[in-house]
């Protein structure tokens with residue numbers, strides 16, 4: 001059975017939404033969404049717009065009525081990123097912005113650990129995720145018990161935990177990091193040996209830039225771990241002259257042969273600053289779709305994978321989430337306090353570096 005989220009069958013939810021909202025592609029919807037369509041027209045086929053536009057229009061009305069703000073990760077589809085999101089960014093940007101929003105409801109368009117991070121930083125707000133099944137191969141690779149076992153093996157070594165983890169894992173960590181600030185955090189913590197979990201590739205790529213000994217875990221992002229140096233060589237043959245940039249969740253053999261490596265925000269900034277005539281973003285596919293409309297004159301060539309977890313979020317379940325105020329993210333208070341401290345420690349260290 002197809003589900004709109006973890007609990008509601010698709011047909012049932014669609015019938016309720018159709019009875020509650022006018023989801024026809026009327027002239028007034030077309031006019032109201034014309035500017036948005038202009039931004040996404042190269043990524044969203046014209047034939048699909050009559051389906052997306054009424055949902056975008058209703059979501060934007062409903063979020064104001066419900067005092068909600070929509071946070072969207074860079075890997076969300078263009079119709080979400082440009083159509084309904086109030087704040088977009090990578091994990092670090094979203095974590096920082098989540099702590100600053102004024103609205104009483106946060107709708108997190110991203111995966112579950114991101115919604116948990118927003119809840120940690122906004123314990124008094126209602127945090128919703130349109131589909132709580134939106135997981136992450138990194139987050140599911142490690143448990144708090146695993147972290148405690150590593151602490152026992154390397155007594156005194158600080159634990160630097162990638163934000164792509166559950167709140168329970170963050171709760172047994174000293175400080176979090178993202179792909180934007182991983183090196184800065186490793187350099188800032190005390191000690192010559194650092195436990196950096198759970199992404200083995202982010203850890204290996206960071207280890208190449210520091211004198212500290214990095215101990216890691218065998219986790220990996222299922223989207224980035226499949227890229228190889230041979231893929232990059234093939235891309236160079238297929239697209240002569242194109243710049244190739246990659247996310248540091250890719251294996252070191254990939255990072256060694258690309259023109260630039262950085263977080264999603266780092267890659268976006270690089271493209272906007274360098275303005276290469278042709279670029280391949282070796283990461284999740286929506287990244288180049290989203291940045292393409294903001295980078296005229298840059299030709300984006302394909303060399304990407306899709307994250308099935310990020311793609312669980314869509315306009316229908318965002319509208320459903322606002323309509324029903326579900327699925328609410330909650331975190332046990334005993335876990336929330338130490339997990340919040342680890343996230344806050346990262347934000348404090350990151351602001352010092354700015």
Ligand code: SF4
Pocket residue numbers: 111135136137138139164221222223224284307308309310
């Ligand atoms: S792209 Fe990778 S790290 Fe990001 S949510 Fe998907 S599986 Fe997790």
